Amino acid sequence: MGDKSVANLGEFGVIQHIFAPIQSKQGEGVQLGIGDDAACLVVPRTQDLLATTDTMVEGIHFSSDADPYLLGQKALAVNLSDIAAMGGLPRWYLLSMAVPNRTSQSWLEEFARGVKAASEMFHVALVGGDTVRSNAKIVITVQMLGLIGQHRAVARSGAQVGDRLYLSGTLGDSAFGLAHLLGKLPAMLADDVSYLSRRHHLPEPRIQLGMALQDAALAHACIDVSDGLLADLQHICEASQVSAVVDVEKLPFSESAQRVIAQYGRSALELALTGGEDYELLFAISPGAADQVEKIVHQVGVSLVEIGEVVGVGERPGVVVRQGGEVLSIAQSGWTHF
Numbered sequence: 001m002g003d004k005s006v007a008n009l010g011e012f013g014v015i016q017h018i019f020a021p022i023q024s025k026q027g028e029g030v031q032l033g034i035g036d037d038a039a040c041l042v043v044p045r046t047q048d049l050l051a052t053t054d055t056m057v058e059g060i061h062f063s064s065d066a067d068p069y070l071l072g073q074k075a076l077a078v079n080l081s082d083i084a085a086m087g088g089l090p091r092w093y094l095l096s097m098a099v100p101n102r103t104s105q106s107w108l109e110e111f112a113r114g115v116k117a118a119s120e121m122f123h124v125a126l127v128g129g130d131t132v133r134s135n136a137k138i139v140i141t142v143q144m145l146g147l148i149g150q151h152r153a154v155a156r157s158g159a160q161v162g163d164r165l166y167l168s169g170t171l172g173d174s175a176f177g178l179a180h181l182l183g184k185l186p187a188m189l190a191d192d193v194s195y196l197s198r199r200h201h202l203p204e205p206r207i208q209l210g211m212a213l214q215d216a217a218l219a220h221a222c223i224d225v226s227d228g229l230l231a232d233l234q235h236i237c238e239a240s241q242v243s244a245v246v247d248v249e250k251l252p253f254s255e256s257a258q259r260v261i262a263q264y265g266r267s268a269l270e271l272a273l274t275g276g277e278d279y280e281l282l283f284a285i286s287p288g289a290a291d292q293v294e295k296i297v298h299q300v301g302v303s304l305v306e307i308g309e310v311v312g313v314g315e316r317p318g319v320v321v322r323q324g325g326e327v328l329s330i331a332q333s334g335w336t337h338f
């Protein structure tokens with residue numbers, strides 16, 4: 001094949017193959033980028049700095065035969081989504097990788113190409129990173145840094161009783177796409193397989209939406225749905241010391257997801273609610289602010305649907321799911337990492 005493994009490249013060769021292709025011209029606000037002991041970044045006086053990180057491990061967060069190009073894009077997208085959930089503007093990132101000797105040079109090049117595509121799409125600059133040898137699996141860590149106006153970050157902790165809960169985009173597509181890849185939910189139309197697996201591989205971070213919500217000071221609390229709608233709503237409830245009610249009838253499902261639910265019933269519905277990796281924004285707003293939501297829908301072109309409301313805390317913060325006026329009890333609440 002003529003495709004060298006990283007064992008032939010040496011450490012500097014690996015760095016060359018990962019970082020050199022990604023690096024573009026100096027990013028905005030980068031006083032010192034890659035090549036010094038630390039990057040030096042300019043944070044304007046009127047701004048706060050947002051920082052987030054996410055690690056993906058081969059065999060746990062992605063399979064060994066995952067497409068490296070898509071994986072590169074996703075490594076950035078999941079971090080961009082966290083900046084979006086705070087209402088910020090992503091600016092810079094660091095990339096660290098542990099790579100075993102068996103990894104091929106072309107795998108690294110494809111991965112780097114995916115990272116570069118996402119960084120160009122979202123105007124973020126690589127400002128540092130590290131590569132080390134791994135003895136078994138590929139491990140990818142991205143740290144994303146962003147800017148937001150002082151004291152403007154949208155936390156999870158501000159939801160108030162009476163607030164309406166909104167969700168962007170559609171729910172469950174990614175979980176259905178992954179389930180199909182894993183051999184579950186086998187009966188699916190070819191078009192649905194391609195749509196749902198694309199939604200799994202290529203999350204769309206809702207940066208414009210997060211910024212618009214922050215700009216309008218509309219969201220009392222916001223989170224991106226990574227662990228699953230119910231688990232992430234539970235995070236808002238705990239941080240805000242409230243409870244929440246979600247109505248199944250209101251949940252936004254794509255046509256493909258609707259067909260999967262029609263075919264597989266309750267188990268598919270539960271997967272949509274708990275599966276995670278939707279990377280949509282879930283937020284709480286005042287009950288009187290519905291027309292402002294409409295304005296934002298027009299402004300950013302992302303659908304927003306009211307899915308439920310914030311209620312008093314009760315015994316402890318919790319999420320109730322209702323369908324046809326009845327309470328559904330849902331066993332597994334989201335993706336837990338350990």
Ligand SMILES: [Mg+2]
Nearest residue numbers: 082085224226
């Ligand atoms: Mg998050």
